[in-house]
Amino acid sequence: MLIVTTMMGVILVNxxxxxxxxxxxxxxxxxxxxxxxxxxxxxxxxxxxLATIATWPIMQVLNNFEIGYLQTVVFxxxxxxxxxxxxxxxxxxxxxLHKALGVYLPLITTxxxxxxxxxxxxxxxxxYLLSICxxxxxxxxxxxxxxxxxxxxxxxxNEEGVPxxxxxxxxxxxxxxxxxxxxxxxSGLFQ
Numbered sequence: 001m002l003i004v005t006t007m008m009g010v011i012l013v014n015x016x017x018x019x020x021x022x023x024x025x026x027x028x029x030x031x032x033x034x035x036x037x038x039x040x041x042x043x044x045x046x047x048x049x050l051a052t053i054a055t056w057p058i059m060q061v062l063n064n065f066e067i068g069y070l071q072t073v074v075f076x077x078x079x080x081x082x083x084x085x086x087x088x089x090x091x092x093x094x095x096x097l098h099k100a101l102g103v104y105l106p107l108i109t110t111x112x113x114x115x116x117x118x119x120x121x122x123x124x125x126x127x128y129l130l131s132i133c134x135x136x137x138x139x140x141x142x143x144x145x146x147x148x149x150x151x152x153x154x155x156x157x158n159e160e161g162v163p164x165x166x167x168x169x170x171x172x173x174x175x176x177x178x179x180x181x182x183x184x185x186x187s188g189l190f191q
Contacts, residue, residue: 006130007137012186015141016113018179023113023142027149028172030104032157037150039097040104041143043086045136047108048117050082051075052135055118056128075118083109113142149179 016022023044030040055075062068087105090098098105108114117138121131152175156162162171 003130003133006126006134007140008189010134010137011141011144012183013189015145015183016116016138017142017145018183020113020116022116023111026104026107026111027142027146028176029107030101031146031150031153033100034147034150034154036100036104037146038143039101041139041146043090043101043105044108044111044114044142045139047079047082047086047111048114048135048139048142049132050086051079051114051118052121052131054078054082056121056131059122071119071122072115075115079114079118080109113138145179145183149176152179 010016014020017024017027026040026044031037055078058074058078059068059071062070062074083106086108087098090101090105117135121134124134126134153172156171156175166174
């Protein structure tokens with residue numbers, strides 16, 4: 001039950017993009033088209049889970065040698081290596097998705113949501129399995145936010161009633177703020 005509560009909490013209540021404001025760059029940049037948003041969301045889920053699978057045991061080793069202060073540097077290196085692996089796999093096996101994601105795929109390396117979930121798993125004191133489930137939930141929450149935002153953006157982009165001054169970036173930021181406010185309605189749902 002703890003796993004389900006943790007996952008639902010990080011998907012809806014503590015969504016890394018809409019509640020904690022981590023991972024905003026790909027959220028705003030890749031959400032113009034639904035297919036790229038889904039591709040980016042799935043890639044982030046994959047990288048978040050892989051990063052947690054790799055970083056949690058590494059943190060235990062760092063703690064055993066009393067060099068836990070190297071956590072951020074080591075985690076960034078691990079995440080960068082994993083993103084390169086994902087990029088090579090996409091380039092070889094799914095070139096259309098690799099092309100659609102473009103420059104945003106390497107941005108997963110610097111996506112603070114990926115680093116944030118790895119560090120928050122350690123800070124929360126989660127065990128290995130709960131850390132992996134929390135990361136999967138965080139990735140699913142990222143995917144959900146991306147898909148919802150891409151759907152709203154695609155509808156608003158072709159809307160003729162939008163004043164000229166609000167078109168483009170202002171409308172994108174206002175829409176993101178409204179989506180974030182919508183997710184605030186879930187607060188208190190999972191403790």
